[in-house]
Amino acid sequence: MTEVQLHDVALVPERTLGSPGDDAPLRGRLTFGWDLLPADHPGAPADWLAQVRGTPGRDYRHLLLVCSFRPETPQSPGVFRHASLAVSLTTPDPAVRPVARLIDPGVRTRPAAAGPGTGLSFTVSTGIVDVGVERQPEAGPGREEWIVRGHGASQPDPQWEFRSLRRLPLVGDHPVAALVELVPGAVNTAEVLVAAELEHRSWGVRRYRASLGPARHGIMLSP
Template identity: 70%
Template sequence: MTEIRLHDVELLPERTLGSPADGTPLRGRLTFGWDLLPADHAGAPAGWLSYLSATPDRKFRQLLMVCSFRPERPESRGVFRHASLGVALSTPERAAQPIARLIDPGERTHPVPGLGTGMSFTVTTGVLDVGVEKPSGSGPAREEWIVRGHGASQPNPQWEFRRLKGFPLVGDHPVAALVELVPDCINTAEVLVAAELEHRSWGIRRYRAQLTPTPHTIVLAE
């Protein structure tokens, strides 16, 4: 089991038309951490090892990252509605780029209640009408995504995180990429994080994470 140290990240509000003048950053609501692992690490997602065995002449590293979302507090209002984590892979030689050959998850889901059926009764001018309605939460559960990844076989993978009704966007959310490195180059990953929070008085407001240089640019190989 890999233990990742998480670092507090400031969330800076984006100025938009009609947004409140208060530009105070949110602190203590988001933490981020990462670790570099051997490509054949025992905890690699299913299918990664078979991919590596089919490409023995290439060099890979596993980039593991965790975004941890904290619940609303009296001094830090707003609940997370949506967030995104993007990674830009590069080398100083612009003609060559590292590639996120595989990403995890492609999609992570959570069960939500489905629609069921019920009876409705309406009395109009002495006539009883019986109808059928579908109240929420009374049918079988269905799966909806809470984390979704994009950009496999690209130099700029991205993951989206969202809340669902009855399932808030809180807690730790790990993601990973199997990065094919460019030989004999400095391979780096630049991390960008954005989030939307919903406020009772302000509505939905967008934020960007203020990442320090250490988690912001990750050296994958030199």
């Protein structure tokens, strides 16, 4: 089984009044990978399989995207506070577009009252995405807070938000996915854009953007 390969992505700072004059792209802080799977592969969620089997004659693909946020270093300061990943599904005809029928997650949470050492574990492999919450044995049930939130099911422009919490920084691998219904007889592509906010001790909050995946033509979903 082949793991999703992650590649370094340069985050380009948004120019604002008062920006540092030598504010270069941020490197080594975000890696990204993707895979395109058959809609009925063995690791597909049950409701996705039901959608595919309940609509015979339609063509679907399972688009898996993985963003990995890296912690700050002395050479690359700033901590991630918030990020968003947006997908634009297109064909050469702007009037006809693929649709993300289902997305995952709609929301991913963690306990608000977990004890020290609580974190998330992710296993990301081709066809399998396992997401678990690791907590101390003594941590009791409590209110849940979202760390990833998805929007845009049944739309051509799905989007996911990621955020840090007081006890859980925005670091590590975060997989998301969409069940894409393709437009038959057309070249279907997915263009991916990420925006991120990092908090610097000296500069305050700065915003960055980057295009992900094959930069010139997007991710090919069909020939």
